[in-house]
Amino acid sequence: MSAELTATRASRFANWNVAIIAITVVVLIVAAATVDNFGTSENFGFLVLDVLPIAIIALPMTLVIVTGEIDLSVASTLGLSSAVMGYLWNQNQPIETIIPLCLLLGAVLGAVNGFFVTVLGLPSLAVTIGTLALYRGLAFVVLGDSAVADFPPSYTAWVTGTIGSTPIPNVLIIIVVLAIVFGVILHATPIGRAVFAVGASEQAARFAGVRPGRLKFWLYVASGLVSGLAGVLWTLRYSSARADNGAGLELAVVAAVLLGGVSIFGGKGALPGVIAGVVLLGSLQNALRLSDVSNEALNVVTGVLLIASVLGPNLANRLKGWKQ
Amino acid sequence: MTAVGLPAPRRSSLDVVLRARELGIVLALAVLVAVTTISNPRFLSGQSIRDILLNTAILAVLAVGQAVVVITRNIDLSVGSVLGLSAFTVGTLLQNNNLPVILALLVGAGVGVVCGALNGVLVRYGNVPALVVTLGTLYVVRGVTYFWAGGSQINADELPSGFLNFGNATLIGIPYLVLLAVLVLVVTGVVLRSYRMGRELYAMGSSPQAARLAGIPVARRTIGAFVVSGGLAGLAGVLFAARFGTIDAAAGTGYELNVVAAVVVGGVAVFGGSGSVWGAALGALLLTTIGSALAVLEINQFWQQAIVGALILLAIGADRLVAARVAASLKKRGSHVS
Numbered sequence: 001m002s003a004e005l006t007a008t009r010a011s012r013f014a015n016w017n018v019a020i021i022a023i024t025v026v027v028l029i030v031a032a033a034t035v036d037n038f039g040t041s042e043n044f045g046f047l048v049l050d051v052l053p054i055a056i057i058a059l060p061m062t063l064v065i066v067t068g069e070i071d072l073s074v075a076s077t078l079g080l081s082s083a084v085m086g087y088l089w090n091q092n093q094p095i096e097t098i099i100p101l102c103l104l105l106g107a108v109l110g111a112v113n114g115f116f117v118t119v120l121g122l123p124s125l126a127v128t129i130g131t132l133a134l135y136r137g138l139a140f141v142v143l144g145d146s147a148v149a150d151f152p153p154s155y156t157a158w159v160t161g162t163i164g165s166t167p168i169p170n171v172l173i174i175i176v177v178l179a180i181v182f183g184v185i186l187h188a189t190p191i192g193r194a195v196f197a198v199g200a201s202e203q204a205a206r207f208a209g210v211r212p213g214r215l216k217f218w219l220y221v222a223s224g225l226v227s228g229l230a231g232v233l234w235t236l237r238y239s240s241a242r243a244d245n246g247a248g249l250e251l252a253v254v255a256a257v258l259l260g261g262v263s264i265f266g267g268k269g270a271l272p273g274v275i276a277g278v279v280l281l282g283s284l285q286n287a288l289r290l291s292d293v294s295n296e297a298l299n300v301v302t303g304v305l306l307i308a309s310v311l312g313p314n315l316a317n318r319l320k321g322w323k324q
Numbered sequence: 325m326t327a328v329g330l331p332a333p334r335r336s337s338l339d340v341v342l343r344a345r346e347l348g349i350v351l352a353l354a355v356l357v358a359v360t361t362i363s364n365p366r367f368l369s370g371q372s373i374r375d376i377l378l379n380t381a382i383l384a385v386l387a388v389g390q391a392v393v394v395i396t397r398n399i400d401l402s403v404g405s406v407l408g409l410s411a412f413t414v415g416t417l418l419q420n421n422n423l424p425v426i427l428a429l430l431v432g433a434g435v436g437v438v439c440g441a442l443n444g445v446l447v448r449y450g451n452v453p454a455l456v457v458t459l460g461t462l463y464v465v466r467g468v469t470y471f472w473a474g475g476s477q478i479n480a481d482e483l484p485s486g487f488l489n490f491g492n493a494t495l496i497g498i499p500y501l502v503l504l505a506v507l508v509l510v511v512t513g514v515v516l517r518s519y520r521m522g523r524e525l526y527a528m529g530s531s532p533q534a535a536r537l538a539g540i541p542v543a544r545r546t547i548g549a550f551v552v553s554g555g556l557a558g559l560a561g562v563l564f565a566a567r568f569g570t571i572d573a574a575a576g577t578g579y580e581l582n583v584v585a586a587v588v589v590g591g592v593a594v595f596g597g598s599g600s601v602w603g604a605a606l607g608a609l610l611l612t613t614i615g616s617a618l619a620v621l622e623i624n625q626f627w628q629q630a631i632v633g634a635l636i637l638l639a640i641g642a643d644r645l646v647a648a649r650v651a652a653s654l655k656k657r658g659s660h661v662s
Contacts, residue, residue: 070455116637125399125455126594126640129584134633140626243626251459264453296470296573303463310452318451 016261016313017273024280031287038287041167048169049160049237051282053078053230053246055175055275057253058260059182060223062274065257066186066199067216068266069117069124074227075249076135077109079242081231083139086148086241095152099232106228107221109135114220118213132250139243148241159236171233178226183271191215199266255302256281259309281305345591345646349606353613360617367620374499376609376616381505382563383608386579387586388512389556391604394587395516396549397529397596398454402443403557404579405465410435410561412469415478415571422484425566432562433555439465440554444547462580466573473573480569491566501563505605508556513601525549529596585632586611589639593647611635 032039057074064071081102088098109131116127161170186192197205198212205212235241260277262269284305285298360367386403393400410432417423417431439461446457480488490500516522524545528535536542565571590607592599614635615628 116641120641120644122640122644123594126588127637129581129588130633130636130640132633133581133585133629133636137627137630137633141624141630144624144626251463254459255463258456264456294470294474297467299463300467300471303460303465303467306463307446307450307452307457307460310456311446311450314451 017270017276020259020261020273020280020309021276024276024283027280027287028283031283035287035290038290043286043290044167045162045169047282047286048172048175050286051278052171052175052237053234053249054252054256054282055278056178056226056233057223057230057249058256058274058278059178059271060219060226061253061257062260062262062269062271063182063186063195064124064216064219064223065254065262065264066195066266066269067212067219068199068202069216069219070128070254070264071110071113071124071220071223072128072250072254073109073113073131073135074223074230074253075246076132076139077106077224077227078231078234078246078249079244080109080135080139080142081106081228082235082241082245083143083243085232085235087142089151089241090148095155102232103225103228106231107225109228110221110224111217113224114217117220118217136243136247143241143243145243149239151236151239151241156236156239159233171237174229174233179271179275186271195219196267199268201267252281252302255306255309259305261309261313264310277309345643346600346603346606348642349590349603349610353606353610356610356613356617360620364620367617372616372620376612377502378499378567379615380605380609380612381499381501382560382567383579383582383586383612384505384605385508385556385560385563386583387590387604387608388509388601389553390583390587391590391592391599391601392512392516392525393454393549393553394592394594395529395596395599396525396546397532398447398546398549399458399584399594400440400443400454400550400553400557401458401580401584402439402461402465403553403560403583404576405462405469406436406439406554406557407561407564407576407579408573409439409465409469410558411565411571411575412473412478412561412573414562414565415483418484418487418565419478419482422486425487425490428487428565429559429562432558432565434558436554436556436558436561437551438554439558440551441547443554444550447550448543448546466577470573475572477570477572483565483569487566488569491563491569501567504559504563508559509601509605512552516601521545521548526597529598531597582611582632583608585636589635591639591643593643594640 037043057078061071061074084105085098085102088101089095113124113128113131116122116131117124158170162168163170163173186195194205194210194215197208197210198215202212231245234245238245256277257269257274258264258277259281260269260271260274262274281302284301288298288301289295357367366372386407390400390403413435414428414432418428443454443457443461446452446461447454450457493500495503516525524535524540527538527540528542528545532542561576564575568575586607587599587604588594588607589610590599590603590605592604611632614631618625618628618631
């Protein structure tokens, strides 16, 4: 029975992966055909810049969720990284030292999460809700409610610019490189297999020679590092360091990952689906915004998609069960 | 691990631990109040205490509902959005319309009950984890409120004076909002502690599988817990409207974080099965008092959120230690039996 169950579950997830990619393609085609200005190269640049933080944070988040944990502190890490960047820039530090420091800060914040979850064995949901508040609070302590602007134009121009005279935004390189790195790690290395093994059964993974604690710790470090990078890119994109940068973004990231067919219970998921989830979320929001739907009303779409992404496969499965 | 169905001696030892857990918050609260008052005696003035209690009332009503859900090993992140929808509904209903307060309370709670039932049905029958469902409804309910309200705002001068009085008036020196919050707390606390229905919620949180095998109507209880949480969030929306008088579509944004913080700091375990609504309410009181104390001590307000975060980590860390010690002592005591 259990083998059968695993088989149907596996095919269900494969189906969902194909389905989400198909839905994304359909949405892109429909939006390009019906929404004015959606298909323009200028809008493509905006779309990529808009999904940039969600896209890169969703990559390590996928690995974290596949191990059965969660990291809700990512948006606060982004905010703290941005605030520290602004603070150091105000102290007349050179941007060449600030950026590595912000990345290091992100990694340290991730390590703090990892310490609480793996060394102290506390539930990651509670830990990262705590650090969500802690890191965002520290961001406000560092920068207050002021904003720091006037970052060097060469850096801000690179983030908002395109490759040569092509319409391809520079930041797409970052997304693609990170996606390939995390994709290869998850789907083609022993680390990736360990991630799936830990998510399916931590005890079994331990007996098979995996050290779940160490694995999760480094995944949290990766999650923090990428969130720190997202903070730097966010600051440069808007040329504005603020303590509330990216507030609430963690929900959109989790929504994109779950939409991509990753099971919140761990053990199942694939990176191509997650990337499709990010593109679907981003292009839907972009298309609706071009159609003059208010930003807040877009929340309805995000919420419905999030629930539907888990409910849909469940209901389909149940219907199949009834038919049999 | 809970007291449900365990023999008497174990129950009492666990009771002591739980009581000690709440004692910890009371001590923290006492130290905080003492230190703040020594540095600035105005902290214990009538107005200051009244403000703290009024702000606690709203957070405590939300925390009680959240505790009920968390005890069943679920979570309800949609409470801030439900509060906003309820506040705006009640505001629109009462706008230039002199309706009785009791009607406002019922309508607000009704809005919340509908949202809670939706959450519960999706969790139970949709087989979707509570974290995902309520994250989704957090977005959806807030979005619906924005669709409806747009950029409009309801101001205090458009609300009936009777309703605003309810938000500020007192009965023998105690504000109505506080009385209502205490009533909610006592009723929920007694049901959870002494009634079969309440104990079944703990049993479900301790071991969902065992609860089902023991014949507990898990579906009904799960949906019931979400209905309670939703209904109380709706009620909190009415209190919010009465207290502040100004309502727009953003009312209650981000409250879910404070509510979860209050519950966790109050000693309700995120994996269900233990904790009490008394603890949750004390957690709400502690968080609100910290906010006021920072203002009185002239510490940068920006520290508040960081302190809340640190408190959450401290609380779950402490609970972990206590749980490990209890487990060890239970093992020792039970060794001759098993």
